[in-house]
Amino acid sequence: MEGKVMRKIWERCALRRDIAKEFLAEFLGLFVLVVFGCGAMAQMTLARRIAGDLMTVHVGFSVGLTMAVYVSGGVSGGHVNPAVSLAMVLLDRLPLKKFPVYVLAQFLGAFVGSCVVFALYHDALMSHGGGQLTIWGVNATAHIFASYPARHLSAGNGFLDQVVATGMLTLCILAVTDGDNMGAPRGMQPVSIGLIILGIGSTMGLNCGYPINPARDFGPRVFTALAGWGKGVFRFGGYWWWIPVVAPMVGGAVGAATYLFLIGLHHSELHRRRVAPHRVAPQQVREDLSNQKSTDMSRLTLPCCAGV
Structure with a gap:
């Protein structure tokens, strides 16, 4: 009887169109990534580094990405990043018509993930800032959700930072998933991809915190603008917001082209x-x-x- 009930539920609720399944997979993947990653940032910031530090943030984002790929990989390919999706389009591994669907799902997943982190740490956020949600200063909390440039960072250097970091991410993902190369054992690719993030965070996080994902940065930034931090999240840093949106897309294309021309084209x-x-x-x-x-x-x- 129970089997018949479950079968009826599956027949009524299961999606038939692949693009709808892929949309939900990318949505849930980004949701998982943001809850783990921004949750680690919140714990470090709101505890004033007593219950966390930069290494716990790196681990949080690394584990978050690993779990995000495990969640979505078998359905959508586990892109969970518009820059990776663009690279797959350029490499003819993702149809162009699916690209906007993937990006929308990724943005919405990151936005909803931010809502959950905000709700989870709402009381701590209010206590930390005395009831104020600020972008800069000793009680700043906007950086929990989105990236902001360090004081020393110029727009040009920030753009280059994101191109290089995202290029390294894409290049290494292609190496890990390349069946003609050494690759990673089946089922271990998500773990390897998580280690890439750990490496990038440990070596390229000084300038702006390695956003390297337009959806992961822009979705939470929109949330903060609506949740009480205001429009300053877009104006701060000389309108910094567009750099972690555009530069990673460039970096994804550069990383894909680099791997293709130096490695991929030369397989027998x-x-x-x-x-x-x-x-x-x-x-x-x-x-x-x-x-x-x-x-x-x-x-x-x-x-x-x-x-x-």
Whole structure:
């Protein structure tokens, strides 16, 4: 009886269209990332570094991204970042028509994640700032949700910072998921991607806190503008807000192009066909494989998900 009930629920509620499933997967992925990452920032800030420090923030974002990819990877590819989605479009691994759907889902997931972090730490936020939500100063809390530049940072240097950091992220993701390269064992790619974030946070966080994700930065920033911090979240730092939105997109494209031209294009054709046999005619695959005495047909596998 219970099985019949569950079957009826599944038949009524299960989505049929792939794009709807992918939308929900990217939404939930960003939600998980922001709850873990911004939650770590909130704990460090509101406890005045007694219950956390920069390393716990790095770990929070790393674990958050790892879990986000585990949550969404099998459905949408686990992009959870518009810059990664753009890279997949440029590499012909994601149809262009799906790109705006992914970006919208990512933005909304980050926005809702910010709502949850705000609700979770509402009383602590009010206590920390004496009832005031401020952007700068000893009691500032806006940086819990979005990035802001350090005093020494110029707009040009900040733009370069985000291009380089996001380029490194994209390049390393492509390496981790490249079946023609060493790659990571199946099921371990999310862990490897989380370690990339740990590395970036430990080495490239000084200037502006390594946002490297337009949705993760812009969604929470919009939330803070609506929740009480005001329009200053967009004006602060000489209208800094657009840099962590635009520069990571450039960095994602640069990182993808770098990996493609220095590594991806130089894999042997036969090896590529073993990994992605669906991209060539079956007869051509059989002919090529028959010429290799050591070929093992069991090595023919489909490529891994585009963004995992």
